């Protein structure tokens with residue numbers, strides 16, 4: 001029985017893997033230097049050229065790429081191919097109104113399929129499985145990334161997308177789905193809904209779930225396994241690196257293997273920006289070494305984790321990373337959607353009836369996250385009464401829904417009711433456990 005999707009790369013000896021990485025890194029650095037004016041200028045500014053990269057150690061001579069570089073070059077400024085050569089463009093929330101874009105050539109799509117097929121195979125998915133894909137199937141990379149992986153592996157895909165929970169449960173039963181893909185919080189919502197309907201999903205055909213896109217705890221993983229009667233596996237990735245497929249869990253269910261022949265991972269001290277040795281926790285930095293449309297060099301991911309190389313019982317030699325539990329910036333993940341407080345702020349600043357005094361409260365409502373926003377009315381608006389305030393609340397809510405895709409419970413509160421800060425304003429209260 002085939003144990004790995006790609007035995008050659010998943011079990012490659014460290015020396016051979018390093019040699020492969022150096023070769024691909026050199027190619028990629030030249031590729032972006034020659035084709036992306038942003039990288040040429042940045043490298044010139046740092047006084048480095050592609051010739052300076054001869055080993056993996058030389059990676060640390062290269063400048064970082066950060067999220068604002070993507071924003072400043074929106075939408076296609078970091079593409080290394082003409083956008084017409086892209087066969088797909090995805091996007092996710094940026095820190096302000098502009099999203100982060102990611103392009104894919106035909107070759108990038110094939111590689112994505114490969115990385116995802118490894119993820120699925122390691123989770124136990126086989127061509128005979130029926131995979132219900134409850135990730136959002138749109139600009140978000142989750143839905144279509146899992147679709148691509150499932151097609152590459154040759155299993156059956158049921159593209160439900162997220163939402164319509166009752167229908168998800170009916171389809172699990174009618175189509176005899178054996179695998180479910182979703183965010184961990186949505187998996188628990190499905191379990192809860194099933195319980196309400198008197199359906200025990202433990203008795204269903206489901207046997208595997210692959211979860212990701214938001215932090216989750218070991219307790220949550222166990223609860224999902226228990227309530228759905230499945231093995232809960234994990235996928236990690238981000239739009240800037242092509243989406244899910246960067247790292248994946250294996251039968252050991254401890255940490256995630258990084259697809260090292262596609263991504264070089266480093267961990268740095270977020271303050272000094274110095275690379276840290278294996279085993280120490282810091283900020284993840286990734287370099288895509290096989291992508292063509294938009295390979296990013298030393299991208300500061302802002303997720304905090306630890307890297308380690310140990311012989312894994314599954315037999316894979318690929319570097320491992322700890323499950324991501326926190327970030328080094330203020331990004332929140334609400335029901336799988338990335339949200340920066342600055343995005344809310346820029347929406348509020350466009351609404352003349354309110355002042356930019358606001359508090360964002362994120363809490364748990366059942367298994368789902370609940371986003372609430374209190375914002376102060378301008379004095380003269382507050383005096384106009386309830387009806388006016390409701391109208392403003394609806395306006396803000398629909399702007400948030402329209403631009404970020406999240407339903408927010410907005411309350412326009414009296415002028416001067418929100419506590420004024422004497423230092424750094426505390427705009428976000430995260431009450432989630």
Ligand code: DLL
Nearest residue numbers: 092142212213214215235236237238239243244324
């Ligand atoms: O969330 C890609 C993805 C889709 C991964 C489906 C796994 C499954 P973005 O929307 O760009 O891409 O968000 C990326 O989400 O930097 C992390 O902070 C967080 N994240 C992704 N996977 C995990 C995970 C997708 N397994 C951001 N555990 C990342 C914890 C995760 N956080």
